[in-house]
Amino acid sequence: xxxxxxxxxxxxxxxxxxLTVKCTYSVSGNPYLFWYVQYxxxxxxxxxxxxxxxxxxxxxxxxEAEFNKSQTSFHLKKxxxxxxxxxxxxxxxxxxxxxxxxxxxxxxxxxxx
Amino acid sequence: xxxxxxxxxxxxxxxxxxxAFWCDPISGHATLYWYRQILGQGPELLVQFQDxxxxxxxxxxxxxxxxxxxxxxxxxxxIQPAELGDSxxxxxxxSQDTYQETQYFGPGTRLLVL
Numbered sequence: 626x627x628x629x630x631x632x633x634x635x636x637x638x639x640x641x642x643x644l645t646v647k648c649t650y651s652v653s654g655n656p657y658l659f660w661y662v663q664y665x666x667x668x669x670x671x672x673x674x675x676x677x678x679x680x681x682x683x684x685x686x687x688x689e690a691e692f693n694k695s696q697t698s699f700h701l702k703k704x705x706x707x708x709x710x711x712x713x714x715x716x717x718x719x720x721x722x723x724x725x726x727x728x729x730x731x732x733x734x735x736x737x738x
Numbered sequence: 739x740x741x742x743x744x745x746x747x748x749x750x751x752x753x754x755x756x757x758a759f760w761c762d763p764i765s766g767h768a769t770l771y772w773y774r775q776i777l778g779q780g781p782e783l784l785v786q787f788q789d790x791x792x793x794x795x796x797x798x799x800x801x802x803x804x805x806x807x808x809x810x811x812x813x814x815x816x817i818q819p820a821e822l823g824d825s826x827x828x829x830x831x832x833s834q835d836t837y838q839e840t841q842y843f844g845p846g847t848r849l850l851v852l
Contacts, residue, residue: 629780657838668742668829668843669781676838715780723793724769724836728780 627652629718631729638706638736646701646732648716656718658699659726660690663713672714675699686710706736740764742844744830750850756818759847763812763832771841772805772815773829781829787813788836820851 628651638644650656657676661669673684680692690701699716713733717726743762751757763770769788773781784803786794789810798805802821807813817824827846833839 659840661843666846666848668744668845669831671840671842674840717780719838723786723788724833724839724841725783725786725794726841728782730778730780 627718627727629716629727629729631714631716631732633732634730635733635735638734640706640708640736640738642706644703644706644710644734644736646714646716646734648699648701648729650697650699650716650718652718658690658692659717659719660684660688660699660701661715661717663715663731669715672701708736708738710734711736742830742832742842744828744844744847746847747845748848748850750852751820752852753822754819756816757820757849758817759815759828759830759849761813761815761830761844763830764842767832767834767842768810769833769836769839770807770813771831771833772813773831775827775829775846777826784815793836817849820849822851825849825851 630649659674660672663669672688673682675682675692683689688703713731715731716729719726745760771786772784775781784798785805787807790807805815827848829846831841831843833841
């Protein structure tokens with residue numbers, strides 16, 4: 626069965642420092658992976674996705690993610706955190722023919738001034 | 739920029755009442771999804787449409803939930819009767835098709851059942 630784990634409920638980072646939000650997955654077959662961000666009382670906004678090719682994927686707002694097949698991970702990164710990056714981040718994995726996504730429980734990112 | 743529209747944004751109802759949510763996907767998107775997001779959790783798929791056909795409703799509580807997409811465009815999700823445990827955010831998403839496509843989400847409807 627497909628599953629996604631986001632091992633950290635919350636990540637705290639000082640503004641200007643690099644940030645990493647972790648995600649590991651379990652899926653049969655070749656996965657495709659997504660990161661979404663959610664601000665309070667809003668829907669999910671697409672950040673980036675990995676399907677195939679280069680393991681480093683660049684996305685919106687300066688975010689990037691690294692796909693590591695051997696470690697079954699897809700960690701989200703940003704070189705310089707901003708206070709405005711504070712939000713809830715979701716990792717999702719898809720597999721199979723109908724584009725069904727399985728989401729992790731989310732990680733709350735808090736960037737402090 | 740095209741967006742997924744949902745209404746209402748907020749809904750308060752009493753248990754045993756009926757509620758309905760509406761979603762208008764991005765124009766031209768064949769696939770439409772309804773998710774439920776309980777506070778503190780990730781979204782969980784309730785039902786998925788390809789055009790007007792249901793392709794996955796395995797997690798839809800069919801004794802009280804129903805969904806339709808009659809003309810293959812907008813969609814309605816209904817709960818009757820609502821229960822306290824239905825309090826959640828209901829998210830609609832759409833994608834151009836089903837194969838590894840990005841899903842774009844609407845703002846959601848927050849439901850509170852009293």
